[in-house]
Amino acid sequence: MPVLYCRDAFNPRRVDEHFALEAREVRACGGAVGLIDHDALLGGDAQRAVARVPAGLGRSWYRGWMIPVDRYAALAEALDRRGVELLVTPERYRTAHELPGWYATFADITPASVWRPAEPGAMVAADDLAALAESLPPGAGIVKDYVKSRKHEWEQACFIPDLADTVRLTRVVRRFVELQEEFLAGGIVLRAFEAFSRLESVAAEVRVWWLDGEPRLLTPHPDSPLGRGLVPDLEHIGPAVRRLGCRFVTTDVALRTDGQWRVVEVGDGQVSDLHRSSSRAQLAALLVSSQDSRQADV
Known part of the structure; x- marks a missing residue:
């Protein structure tokens, strides 16, 4: 699958430095990379934002900085005119990205x-x-x-x-x-407020990356000073992720002091950051090898 990254603000032919290593791994896996002008998109010029995306690229992931839901819809429309379809629709992006979209599905397992x-x-x-x-x-x-x-x-x-x-x-x-x-x-x-267990003075929090309802990658939360964390119990979380119906999501889960794993946050995986110690190659392989599953986005 192709992946669209934010371009470098100072060199429009390159991927933003924050995502450059991940983009190199995508190419190493045989995936195509396109560039989006994030600043132009936030400024309201979606057509200019996608000018460097190859026409006819087909169904693609976005991986980059967060985008407000209205700008994401504009991005999807501008890409569609170039023969490019985002694998996450604007409706599904809103559902996973904003708390009101996902809260009811996770109400029993989140504060x-x-x-x-x-x-x-x-x-x-x-x-x-x-x-x-x-x-x-x-x-x-x-x-x-x-x-x-x-x-x-x-x-x-x-x-x-x-x-x-x-x-x-x-x-x-x-x-x-x-x-x-x-x-x-x-x-x-x-x-x-819920009290969570702590490891070396930081919350025992793990980011779980889900693709088509299955947990595919576990990483520390990006703010964690630790390069590893606990392995969470996902038995009660997986059904909620599948009910949400979004292809690519992350759940930040933390161990409450009573021993229960709780969902602290849900996010769209396209705009979720990786911990500095996490493997860019693993995420790249996950994105490039993902199947063209249309039914999950309807």
Whole structure:
């Protein structure tokens, strides 16, 4: 299968440095590589973004930086005009990429969550946040948008010690919105906090790569300082992935302190990052050798 990568901003004939090794492995496996101008796509010029993609390339994967769902739809349309079809449709991309799309399918195995749409920069009223939080179990929580959290600003823009403390809740959510700026995706999400086991001071978290409903690759979470992790129990997670109906997804799973493996995040595999210690060759071989399974995308 061909793979479309983001091009280097300074050398449009090359793959972005972050994905260059993976692209070389794709070529080594016999796969074709196309280049997309990610900046042009985010700027609203999808036609220019795909100008270097060979016409008639056929069904292809995308592998690169995250794309807002509306821009992904524009990308799919522009590629279609060049005889290129993304293996992940815009509808399936939204389902896996944004929490409201996947949450119901994983509700029993992921922290309780509630959300509301919000525009970038919009300050949600304290009363609205309090009403939203009332739907969650009492105790601590976190705030994120439909795609990302700001866990590296844990105290000021992520963790809420008590969801019933409206003053603290409002302060943390507003700081989160301020820091996200124009990159706020979809809206505000509040999630119940769950305590996870830790290995060498970091959460025992594993990224599982699923293709056509089967776990094909286990890697540490990209933020982990560790080059290896635990092997998760996926028996109760696999059925949910298959019900989701998306071809290529990742699940970030963490070991809760009571010994249960929980799904922390779901993502579209095309825009999921690899840990620095993980094999680019393994992922490349997985993508290139994947079958043209059309029924999974309808």
